[in-house]
Amino acid sequence: MAEIMPKLVRIERRESDFHLTYDNEQEFSITYHDLRHACPCANCSPLRNEDETSLTLRSQVESFKEHKPSVNPVGHYALNFIWQNGCSNGIFRFERIWALANHRDPDNGKQYVHGAW
């Protein structure tokens, strides 16, 4: 039976991570570093295709001083996070956030090909 994703009802920005609360009362944390490394934009996504470039992206993300981003809803299906430094282009669908919250690969093991997702 396909997993039914609950609705995200609360997102709290803490010092170095988000605290998420869903409508089924499940709670999760996603670190800012994990979220930024999983940025789905067309610049960041190809870097995760290879281990070497993925590690470089991770190092870059971890070099940024942690701070609370602005969080902007995009329609009814995603969130956009605005950081003081680095990339703020990523539009994170709720499905992506849910995967990150459950420590799953948000790219589902798929290589990024421009325009393919």
Next chain:
Amino acid sequence: MAESPITTHDPQNDASGPVQPSPQEQKKMEQNYAQMKRKMSMEEIGRKIKHKIMVLSGKGGVGKSTVSTGLAISLAQQGYKVGILDIDITGPNIPKMMGLDDHRLHVEEGRIHPAKGHLGVKVISMAFLLDDPDTPVVWRGPIKLGAIQQFIGDVEWGDLDYLIIDFPPGTSDEPLTVTQSLPNIDGMVIVTTPQAVALLDSRKSITFAESLKVPVIGVIENMSGYTINGVITANSSIEIAGPGGKTITSTSDENGNFSVTLDIFKRGGGKSTAEDFGVPFLGALPFDPGFVRGGDDGVHRIISDPEGASSIAFAEVVKAIQAQISDEASAPLEII
């Protein structure tokens, strides 16, 4: 001593009066004033129109304009005040579909008054400005941009519940201009047909929407199946050779009526693409030859057959769109 090229003007001792601007300066001032007025008008329009929906497609020929007019008419059938803005400057088809072929726009005190089509739907299109429908519009980007901004800012739309904005196919600068000019757009509807070639381009449209930071309301699959209805001997079977050599069997009812749906352009691609991208699937619209005749005759299928399968399908799609854009649809996300 050579005469100085610099002239000075002393207003207190000059009997000739204030300096008049040159014709070029005057024209520039008038353009700047018009631009400022247009900007203010756009903001006001943004407030007076409750919902603004962009309709795009990755490629041409998927029936985007048919879908745009269908959405507008379906909404008007429900009693809403609706407008259509036909941004396809090079191929404006909306007026013909709305039975407004020979209409000319009325301009009063610098304000453009839209034409009124079926069920009172207000329409603005480049087609209204062409004396000869065979005249191509060959404009460079800045002129197109200016025309689009005029279509938004200089039109007397009045209070509307919905403005449907129909774009040319593909990812071009027209959607960019509209998103930069018209505030508070609800989102984009992407129209596709089920086959892989169209889906490939529709995926680009979804990514394009993301790059513009415009929400994707959802995907509509058009030309999704062609249904044949017929009469044979009661309670008997009929076999039809479908697309791809597949045999489709149907059994007639006690009156001999049977129905078979042929997936001419395959089926389900729009839904799976929507699922891949995590955006809503708004519904499938059937392949209906009535749209072809209606588009050519200027009587939309929904008008000519309001109880038919196509009208019902459009009503379902409209319901899905309304569910997405209504304030109640949004999850009450608390951001701390």
